[in-house]
Amino acid sequence: MARKSILFRRLGAALLALLLLPATAAWAAEPAPAEAAPALxxxxxxxxxxxxxxxxxxxxxxxxxxxxxxxxxxxxxxxxxxxxxxxxxxxxxxxxxxxxxxxxxxxxxxxxxxxxxxxxxxxxxxxxxxxxxxxxxxxxxxxxxxxxxxxxxxxxxxxxxxxxxxxxxxxxxxxxxxxxxxxxxxxxxxxxxxxxxxxxxxxxxxxxxxxxxxxxxxxxxxxxxxxxxxxxxxxxxxxxxxxxxxxxxxxxxxxxxxxxxxxxxxxxxxxxxxxxxxxxxxxxxxxxxxxxxxxxxxxxxxxxxxxxxxxxxxxxxxxxxxxxxxxxxxxxQQARAEQRAGTLSGNWTETTASATRQTQAADLVARAMLWTSGADAALITNGSLGYLPEQSSSGSGARALSLRDCATLASGDSPVVMVELTGAQLEAWLEVCAGRYQVDESGRVTGGQDADFLYGMDYELYVGGQPGQRVVNLTWQGQPVEGDRTYRVILEESHLYDDEFPSCTILWSAAADMQYAATGGTMASLLTAFTSRSGAVVPQRESTWAVYAGAVDSPMTRLGFVEMLYEVAGQPKPGANVAFADVTGSDAVVWAAEKRIVSGDGKGMFLPQMEVTREQAAAMLYNYARAEGLDLTTDGSAVNALSDRASVSGWAVTAVDFCLRNGLLEPVNGQFQPSATMTRAEVQRTMEVLKTLD
The missing domain is CATH 3.60.21.10 (Metallo-dependent phosphatases)
Structure with missing residues (x-):
């Protein structure tokens, strides 16, 4: 109350001084004096x-x-x-x-x-x-x-x-x-x-x-x-x-x-x-x-x-x-940061965590959290992760993982806790996370630094879906997650201060555990323990998640199709940064252009938001198979058996026949329907079949 009364007194004094100025005084005659420094x-x-x-x-x-x-x-x-x-x-x-x-x-x-x-x-x-x-x-x-x-x-x-x-x-x-x-x-x-x-x-x-x-x-x-x-x-x-x-x-x-x-x-x-x-x-x-x-x-x-x-x-x-x-x-302290925490072995290609796609680096942190706590699943905020420094080029492929590496990758500073959440609460929280992504003009998913990914359970997020329909195929150990069943979930304690996070009970805190208390019980603390006790750690994925721009039943765009094809290929790093004038920041499109899987419209445009047709999809699948050295044997019999054979564009005939013969695409009532679009669920089935081809 004293503060307010002082402010009013000062304001009143200033107004009184202004009223007492001579009528001829100019408002900007002199600059206002600098505010006096406090005495105490x-x-x-x-x-x-x-x-x-x-x-x-x-x-x-x-x-x-x-x-x-x-x-x-x-x-x-x-x-x-x-x-x-x-x-x-x-x-x-x-x-x-x-x-x-x-x-x-x-x-x-x-x-x-x-x-x-x-x-x-x-x-x-x-x-x-x-x-x-x-x-x-x-x-x-x-x-x-x-x-x-x-x-x-x-x-x-x-x-x-x-x-x-x-x-x-x-x-x-x-x-x-x-x-x-x-x-x-x-x-x-x-x-x-x-x-x-x-x-x-x-x-x-x-x-x-x-x-x-x-x-x-x-x-x-x-x-x-x-x-x-x-x-x-x-x-x-x-x-x-x-x-x-x-x-x-x-x-x-x-x-x-x-x-x-x-x-x-x-x-x-x-x-x-x-x-x-x-x-x-x-x-x-x-x-x-x-x-x-x-x-x-x-x-x-x-x-x-x-x-x-x-x-x-x-x-x-x-x-x-x-x-x-x-x-x-x-x-x-800097010298201690270089001390060995463990060993990484194998091919770690995805060393930088991403908010929009699953990576090996993020998988490693999540695996460490599950291993140390015995939880059913791990919720990790994308913004709490960094990167793994590049591997050495030793012949064995193994490299030392330092304490600094652990802190750089698991960069969150909040203690880790294990809580109890129902399946319904988990799904509701993933809905909130889906709302923390955006879709840019080219149709790419962006943002999500303040969103979580859930490891230990399989699911898909559809950013463009209606509220309540953004989380699809949420399963645990191969079974649908039950709404009234409780699951043990490990996460950073900072989640509990998020107004949108569901109310829950803390079962365990790493910061209060003798094994991790001295180092704050952070994600880095758990990662260090995991790598030091697990021998040579190799890339491993125990569950999968994905974030998509559209809705689950919406037509697939050309960009979305190429990105799913890119996932099947293992997301190799392309040599260039851009391939088309209307797509930026998409490794998938650059890779597809370098592999001659896509060629655009001939005018330097890829048309990322155009819905992919069935014959366009067939052409991209055929080009992918050729780039990967797969068997391209075809005799035209499958496409010739279609009642709408005449509707298939000449440039797509061989590709359509290849896809039909290998089960990548299926006829609909004896027709191919080349101009029809595909939903994400249909493309997902196609990609699963593609993975089985030698």
Missing amino acids: AIYTTGDMAGRVGETDPMTGQTEENSYLKVASAMAEERQTVKSALLLDSGDAVANTLVSGSAADTALALRTIGYDGLIPSVEEFRLGQGHRAAFFRDLTQENGQGTPVKLISADWMDGESGQNAAQPYHIYTRQLEGKEIRIAVVGLGTLEVPQSLPSYYYSDSKFGHTDNTGMSYAWEWNHWIWPQLEQQNCDLVVVCCHADQETLEEFAAQTAGIDLLVSGHGQADMGTLENRDGQMVSWVSSGGTTLTRTEVILSDNGTPVIGESQLLRLSDYENDPALAQATADGQKA
Whole structure:
């Protein structure tokens, strides 16, 4: 409420000044003065996940949001702001395939000049030894930089039951000649028991004994606030490592808080209503911003929370001094990333995952997820996958798979969980996924980075179908998926935050499993375990899925026919990038042109959206058979037996006879009907027959 009243007062003062201007004054006489820097500001970060280097040690990709950027941002802010308070709301460290300590993160926090850290789940994922070392590096008086206060009101010593860190700390800052007392409270560990195996925190307990519901609000109302009320603080800041929904519930049950700092979710800010109906400011850095919240004096001289801003870290340069200080640690992680995780053998031709078609690279990740969890099926978001680096040209065809390779392919950073879903829920979700694709002007399926593919079950998606008719032939182990039957499905936990994802029960979490907890329980963690224990991994496909542009019963287009023919051929990489002026980005069409399976209209056009006729299909099938060296024996007897023989174009006679003799196309009541179109189901049958020809 204080923020709104201040805005209105400022606006009123500006309007009054305008009214008092002389009548002859020009509106644009002078440029408006630059906004004055705040005298006192509270800065926060959170969910930084150990991003200290210029690049990600696992993938080699540039870090757009890192502590190096925070260092530059704070150096710039301190040049103008008179007094600052800098806090990190937790999950400051990383637990990846190559990490395991957090010395560089501690060095970064100390060098930047953080005042406090509120530990959360990732700090405890370090394990007792690495966690103790991290906290010691962070808080010791000696060493580079300045000590950082460790603040946690809900972390207890396992033996004594007493607070293992300061529950709150009162900082003093100057504001317009006044000493301001700001209490910072840390709430960030109540999620630990649900997120980690007890091995990782056997020396600790979380929440006070009577807090049976493990509620942040209980900690505040029954323990923290009664103490703080006696401390004569001017402002109270609570760092509560929770998402916005939990933060809203916390605010609605509490009072006495001036600023709430969230720990999960995207960068955002706003106000929440507290128990007394007052509005409380809140900020979330989202791991991508530095939040800045002004502290100002009201008209009666009382310190109040002013405006907040989100300073995008990607807008800043890396701090060179901090980059140099952490360089050795980053090089060590990069070296570990090259360690062998397993071996790939065989011909891996599809090393890049695709949102629109099934690939060997995506199959590998899905197989790993099923193998490690024992689930019935795996749901994987296309955007969570990357690529496998090119194979070496060794004579054996085998190549080492490094930790970096695993992280590059399985690039999603969300923990993996196994849930229980009914067949009806699975089909409904695939319907949602079908709606996340588009069809471009040439008829190709595009988009789908935010859609899932389902591995372990066979199915087809028809993007152009009517809602409720986009998922076809959904089967599991050769039988139709039953709507009321439950299936165990493994997926990234981030699915559960999608508003369209069905409600479900979590059966298992990799992040809470002893085998995978230390590395975050991500897809990369599971892939590493799979490849290291399976010997030489070869390309293998245990289920199939496909995405098509039209509806299942719609006529097949020329583009669609060629793409299905391309799948039968094994999707070889063509030599060129384009073959016709009206088709771009289709390897299938370029391949078909190079193999002389198609020739277009003679004017440089392929006509991709034209419906393929039966005699056009026959010609393409015949040309394919010739390119593949199949037996082309034909004597014309099959085509001559047709009652509509005269309707078959001269250029198609031999091809039609070949297709009829080999069962690729069938007559209809003694006729071939050369100008008739084919549905996708008919073409699918044709392709299955084509696969059997030698």
